[in-house]
Amino acid sequence: GGAILAASTAVAAARAVSSVADYLRRHAGDHPRAFFADALPSLLFRVFVASPDSPSFIDLAAGDPALAELLASLLAPSGPLLAAVSAADRHALLRFVFPPERLPDWLRLALSSATAASSSSSSSSDEVISPLLAGRVDSELHLSVFEYYLFWFAYYPISAATAKATGMAAARAPKIPPSISEQSLKSLGRIESWMSTLGSSAGRNLGQKLESSLYLKLLYSYLKEFVPSGCVPPRNMGGTLLHRTVSDGIDAAESFRRAEFFVHTLIQFWLVGDDFSPLPVQTCRAYGLPLLSLQSHANATLVERPPAPGLGDAVKLFVMYMNRINASVDIDAPNVFEGISSWREACNSPVGYWNPLIQRPLYRFLLRTFLFCPMGVEIKNVAQVFSAWIVYMEPWKAQKDDLDAYDLPPPGCRNVHRVTEGKRQVSEAVYSPEWENFVLSNYLFYSSLVVHFLGFAHKFIHSDVSSVLQMVSKVLEVLASSTELLGLIYSVDATYHHRFFGSASCYLDHVLKYVPSIREQLQDWEYGLSESDADGSFLHERRNFNLRLFSFDEEGAYNLLQVYIIMQLSLLANFLFLSLFRV
Template sequence: MLPHSYTADSLSQSQDLTSIILSSSTPQEISSACASIESFLHSHSPDQCRHFFSVTFPPLICKLFGFNDATSSPAKPKSQLANGWIDTVLLSDDADLAARVFSLLSPEGTLMSTISALDSLFLVKYVFPTERLPEWTRFMLSTDKDCSILSVICSLFKGKVGEDSINGSFRQIHLNVFEYYMFWFAYYPVCRGNRENLVSVSVKRSKKFRLENWTYSIRGSSSVNKREPERKLECNLYIRLLLAYLRSFVPVLDFRVHQSYGSLLHYASGHDGSIISRAEFLVNTFVHYWLVDNDFSPLPVNVCKSFGVSFPSRLVLGETIPTSGLGEAVKLFVEYLNLSLMQS
């Protein structure tokens, strides 16, 4: 048990660190905040970091991705997406700043190693905002019947459907620290693209929007994009992090993708169970946030029928406009999985 004085000191330091993070907007302030975070984590053992992850980590996510409030509804009117650290790096074209933030968030960095150690101790759990979940998941959580089988029908949510402490129903998604961060990481390009669509000049919809239409947002896929100056890869922090997370958490050797509602990955025998579990979680998270297209749900129709689950038709809900800017992340993700197929 930690001494009370040490616990109070840790809480005070976490609160001070939160203030530093929330006030950081310029490249110099962001670099200083990164250094302060790493200094705090280096000087505290994982079990001493509970205040950091309960008090400081949610505001850090807000600043990273430019969310004004990580718990507020995305339906609240906003003129534009606030510039978070990732956007600031991209706009500044500052390779040193990009390297600084990448070092903090990389799989080999102090933050990720602390998250891994903390999760192994089962010390912190978060409730992920329902309104930030994929649309089909929100639909299932809206009824007691569908909610009760969500963790059975979809492996991504196995063991993650928890009780709402306010109304007592099982309509919340509980995540550990790594899962919580990756849900926000996957949600970021969706949120950013949707907000850009809201503030952009309206265009006439085509009769049908499909997944292949997302290619317009992939750099180099159109004549307009070809005329745009190419930003340095090291300053496209989101894509760099995505590739780093895939390489670290989804090993490409000795696995193949197959059609199954239970798992998207099949590793040969001998792989560590925790590695397989983390790889499946990450791939499933990106699939459910990015690759649903206009089918509403990524779950196979026969699986839904076997459990008595019926999703509304897109003819009723209306077509979904392809999310602006998501194409680059989708292209990298799909190409990475294709690489695994060629090497297996």
């Protein structure tokens, strides 16, 4: 363990990884308890946790192909580490406690709150708060070896953000304000850079990387292994993590339990994270959960936090994969929160079983990014989050070829590039009526979130004109990509605002049943969030109770787009003026 913790260079990391792999292969049948107790925590800490002065092994592998190959071989689903982890859990060798300080904010608060409550009253509600709390003992999470590994894996993007923030704070120093002439030249350079990149960036996908990172490749391999296509609750399982029953088909039930735990882990660490309203309001009311106390504690410590570097790319891949498997499932699966009316209708294909679990956490994750992203943040981090939103809005474009770039290379091959004859044909998949239920169940992603994003564009237009312009153009392109899609979005908006539903034949009758759930989602998914709250108190004076995508009022999308265009023209005028001034 000490040698692993001391490895701070790529060479030392490769030596430590090789020694671990060799040891596990030699003792594959011995079930070495000492290794898990002593070496495994140190190994996972160094692989996935970064600090300003000591990069993680994953980070070191970005510049060292040999180390990347060793890590991929060790951590792959078929690799020696997970094989040993599986064997350890089969023999129930030991359980781990994940460090509470590295848990998502609200989950840590839930644990501390549960400690003060009596065990009899909190045992049933813990599983409702989060399936990850099902194994709680007092104020700790007692995890199997496999669950412990997944927690550290999910923590990696959060660790990278923490390390970067710490390093930036240490390096921050007061600067002398530049002169007016220097500011003018700087503005001119920014605008010239924007003008020169418009043509070349028009065809570039925001957040797309030329080569996927090792972490993303591992994520994709785990999703394929642990959440395979068609993974749904077994019919004889009789429940989920929240409603377990003992029945036949233990293998199928255990496989699904593992898949559900993995999905919930990614959701809690990545999407929910520091959200001060992590649970649907109706869920809290139905189970008598103390939402307000959790919220008040969270509000006291919550600050504006930029998106974690790389987290958007991981969420995008997660969404891409879940879109694929959701589209392949055609069942009437039970929902985790069966009593929530807005989710009960959302399980019809092609929404699938998993989509209702993702909707609210993903929406609030995107909304927090757009509303509370502080000035000075790197726009590329926001662009990665934005790309995850766009992918989620267009599940009909999900293609297997889009995921091929995330495949781990075969053993012994450091760089594998697929060579295809001719250029790859771009998918022409567009919205079709088969996806109507998906759009209706996720309507706020196509309406309210668009309006909030336009507010973000106003705020950050001067930070990175090119990136913001691309993002706005992409959103409008998605909405206008199909006349059927745009017509459906407009019909729902018109029906939502119509006071006498039955008097107009132009509205879709089958859309009416979604209006109550959309209204419920609007109030619940945006609970406690307000664009006007600058002091971190998140008061509720300006909570959004209405759809504004087709509104002509001051806060409607039409007015926001009009102001946005004026700002663009103003920037162009400044560019021309400064160019003449410089000449």
